[in-house]
Amino acid sequence: MAACSFRRSIASQLSKVLDLPPENLIKSISAVPVSKKRHVADFQLSIASVTEDSSTDCLAQDLHLQAQKLAERLKCDAVVREISAGPGTVNFTINRELLAKTVLQQVLKDGSQYGVKSELFSAVPRQKAVIEFSSPNIAKKFHVGHLRSTIVGNFIANLKVALGHEVIRINYLGDWGMQFGLLGVGFQHFGNKEKLKSSPLQHLFERLGVHFDEYSGESFYHEKSQEILKTLEDKGLLQKTIKGTGIVDLSEKKDLSSFSTVMRSDGTSLYITRDLAAAIDRMNKHSCDTMIYVTDKSQSNHFQHLFQILKLMGYDWAERCQHVSFGLVQGMKTRRGEVIFLEDVLNEVRSRMLQNMASAKTTKEVEDPMETAEKVGLAALIIQDFRGLLSSDYQFSWDRALQSRGDTGVFLQYTHARLHRGVKFMMGITETSRKRKPIKMNFPPHFHSLEQMHGNEQLTDVNVACLQEPDAISVLQHLLRYDEVLYRSSQDLQPKHIVSYLLTLSHLAAVAHKTLPVKGSAPELAQARLCxxxxARLVLASGMKLLGITPVTQM
Structure with missing residues (x-):
């Protein structure tokens, strides 16, 4: 990983001065965000973060002064060409030729794995996770309220799989009280895929690009929920109210100041009782390290009670259960009025995108306008949804979501298509001469696949020393930060970090595309810019796929 090699080099020098192990310093060294107003260093060390972990005498309360003193004790070398002090930080600028060579080699070598191999994840154990999301009521049309659960759960699953975790995606269908056991449970026990595929639900998931490993339903846990009630009673946790309902006391002082109702007065189970049975069944079946539920924030108390009851029952793994909540979408309307069903949203976004594409000059180049409109439209929905905190409500706007410029999913798709088209068109350029000794770069098979228009000619030598322009450096600096962004999203399961990163990458790439022309440039300069x-396109595509977006190559 490009950023890792630079962090290790910087940490190695710092460890000698600070008398600290290099591994203790690596996470305190971060890539500096690109600034539009001024040129910035590539990495910085936060003095405060080192002070918290160290009692070393060279670090005092005056962080700025200490940063200056530390900077003076460090020396530039073959990797670091400049060291300076900032407000509480020591800043490191990497040798520009080495920066370009290392970043481009790593991205082109790793492809979709770029960023996930970072040593930032080395201390994170690979786990098995069960993720429950979507969970519509199959007796009704897919409500737009389930859209967020579906795309959020899909993102979390995608991210965990990319980072090497084992994921089991479960759709817990709301089939209670209806004769839909065969559709949900029968799929698992009798392999009745045709029954499931005949459902419009499966079609909606395939337009969304979402798949599930298991389908189950509330009805499956009807009998098992009675076992749960018996267990609660045996453990002395089940109490009866005057009205005959069954409750579990969750208060610390056991004064019923907080309780959960788990049984109706007629002895039948409730939603939480069936959830208890489902959680225990899944843990017995999968022996997972974590169990994640993705629902709207109105169910926060429900899951808090669920986890508390599981713990009272003696299941310590309840502490590894997590509820990822999200807010409400407000103002989502079609031309016909208020949106209720997801298929209305998908039809609306497709028709609006087709209308927008029809007025664009490039529409005639698109092989399948309907499919492209759907992919771009879904990108628009996902990016507008993921731009803020998941727990926040937000006001939906078709006009804002479908803008081709600005921070939208349409802009991401447009940038990807433009980069793909530009790279594909220029792959036939070859060098005839060089004034400088080139840096050898071996390109993997996926890079050569873009040469369709110009035969099988290979690019093997690229003089990356050509990439010294500020706009080229900005793109390279931003590519350095990708592993940190993935790490941050993996910690809080918020997609907004990746969204912000990809939008910035698209803006930087768009500027570079204008100021650093490939066509008409000297061969070695054209090749370097092509790389x-x-x-940029590879990282953009990888990030989009994590979010659940299928990148388009024509638009």
Missing amino acids: LFQA
Whole structure:
């Protein structure tokens, strides 16, 4: 990983001065965000973060002064060409030729794995996770309220799989009280895929690009929920109210100041009782390390009670259960009025995108306008949904979501298509001469696949020393930060970090595409810029796929 090699080099020098192990310093060294107003260093060390973990005498309360003193004790070398002090930080600027060479080699070598191999994840154990999301009522049309659960759960699953975790995706269908056991449970026990595929639900999931490993339903846990009630009674946890309902006391002082109702007065189970049975069944079946539920924030108390009851029952793994909540979408309307069903949203976004594409000059180049409109439209929905905190409500706007410029999913798709088209068109350029000794770069098979228009000619030598322009450096610096962004999203399961990163990458790439022309440039300069744009496109595509977006190549 490009950023890792630089962090290790910087940490190695710092460890000698600070008398600390390099591994203790690596996470305190972060890539500096790109600034539009001024040129920035590539990495910085936060003095405060080192002070918290160290009692070393060289670090005092005056962080700025200590940063200056530390900077003076460090020396530039073959990797670091400049060291300076900032407000509480020590800043490191990497040798520009080495920066370009290392970043581009790593991106082109790793492809979709770029960023996930970072040593930032080395201390994170690989786990098995069960993720429950979507969970519509199959007796009704897919409500738009389930859209967020579906795309959020899909993102979390995608991210965990990319980072090497084992994921089991479960759709817990709301089939209670209806004769839909065969559709949900029968799929698992009798392999009745045709029954499931005949459902419009499966079609909606395939338009969304979402798949599930298991389908189950509330009805499956009807009998098992009675076992749960018996267990609660045996453990002395089940109490009866005057009206005959069954409750579990959750208060610390056991004064019923907080309780959960788990049984109706007629002895039948409730939603939480069936959830208890489902949780225990899944843990027995999968022996997972974590169990994640993705629902709207109105169910926060429900899951808090669920986890508390499981713990009272003696299941310590309840502490590894997590509820990822999200807010409400407000103002989502079609031309016909208020949106109720997801298929209305998908039809609306497709028709609006087709209308927008029809007025664009490039529409005639698109092989399948309907499919492209759907992919771009879904990207628009997902990016507008993921831009803020998941727990926040937000006001939906078709006009804002479908803008081709600005921070939208349409802009991400447009940038990806433009980069793909530019790289594919220019792959036939070859060098005839060089004034400088080139840096050898071996390109993997996926890079050569873009040469369709110009035969099988390979690019093997690229003089990356050509990439010294500020706009090229900005793209390279931003590519350095990708592993940190993935790490941050993996910690709080918020997609907004990746969304913000990809939008910035698209803006930087768009500027570089204008100021660093490939066509008409000297051959070695054209090749170097080609590599830069290919690297930007690969990272952009990888990030989009994590979010659940299928990148388009024509638009």
